[in-house]
Amino acid sequence: MLARPAAHLTSAALRIGGLPQVRLDPPDPATAREFDRFTADNVDRSAHTTTVRPPGDLAVYLRWLAAHRDVLFHGTKQADLGELHTKRLTSDVTDFGAQQAVFASDDPIWAMYFALLRRGDTFGSTRNGSLAAVGTEPCRRRYFLSVNHGHEPALDPGWLYVLPRKGFRSERPWYGVLDTAHWVSEVAVRPMVRMAVGLEDFPLADAVGRHSRDESLARTLWNARR
Template sequence: MLDWLCRIFLYPAPAIKFSTEEAQAYEKLALNATEDGLIEYDLPYAKFRYLTYVSLKGLYVFHGSNHTGIRIFEPREQTLYNGQWTKAVFAASDPHWPMFYAIFNRSRLKGSFRNGCIRGRKQNYHFYSLNQSTISNGPWTEGMVYFLPRESFTAPKPRGISFDEWLCHEPVAPIAKLKVCQDDCYYHNKIAVHNDGESLIKTWLLYKTRTTPRRTQGGNSDE
């Protein structure tokens, strides 16, 4: 039932197939990392494809940030998707969600923003929505996607609606990092515009409608 609803109202994670040539290029890319772990990306393939390839190895989870020089991630107080408080380092196994946090400049936020990566039985589903004030405030920037050791994190429990939130309750050092910008994000043209006063359910129900080209240019037209 949940997967059926997600397919209707949200966007699935992209299903990507990699050629032998592309996969070989990604395997060699790790040799191009600098001393501080920065991957010097010089390939013709979109960066979201590379991050997807890396994620399929099952060795890493990912964290997106505007801060480009983080050496140690410290646990901090924050809420889970269900509103429960915890003190942890957050990461995701699906790199598309952290990419949003890497390119979204939180200092430009005015009001609310809504986003998430929901774990389905066979695939993940994404949604991203900002209010009009934030969209008009130029919220995009360059940022970093950090690769963190998956073995240090606890996977989300598969019950009900489960977001791709992995938690680590101890300080953790990144293994590598990749610089990204708005155009690198697979969902950069699927950012909806919502009203601050509306319910989260309404945001979900109208998400795909609002992310058609006709809607995104002028903001909401459903009010």
């Protein structure tokens, strides 16, 4: 487990870096009980992939769900997935991200970005990440989200799938200290439920930047600062 001083130093470095966070008020006790009842009735007992809409604010519910159930999240434009397969249709610059696997995240906010990301004729690339010191709470995560210049709009409605965590493994922390919220399964996965996601549900809808093909990642990160 990461030593507390190292976690503090990593969190401080991310804070100084200025990347945006998503701070959401946790549900009050009555809302949390409503979330639990909804989840018990509609998620825990799901026998096949159904479409559900939880009560209240979607992002608040998803963070609650991530903390109270052993689940992961997968964002996509496809509304009819009964099973997620390991064939990867996009590329990634990291070895972990370039695997033939089912990809998911324990951070629902980051997964929402992939639900909303529009891949049309003008789409070239996206640079994105969800970073936090190992062992810190979700509200301390920092984000960078960017698509290539000329791709308008960057986002439109999509779908978020809730997956069982069993069978997935997480990416090793970068440099031993940075948690990337990135998980993979080498076998196909049957989702538990799916949820429609709109721009109004996404707390970072106004934080998606633009980059050019020859722009360095350092410049993209600098431009993402708040």
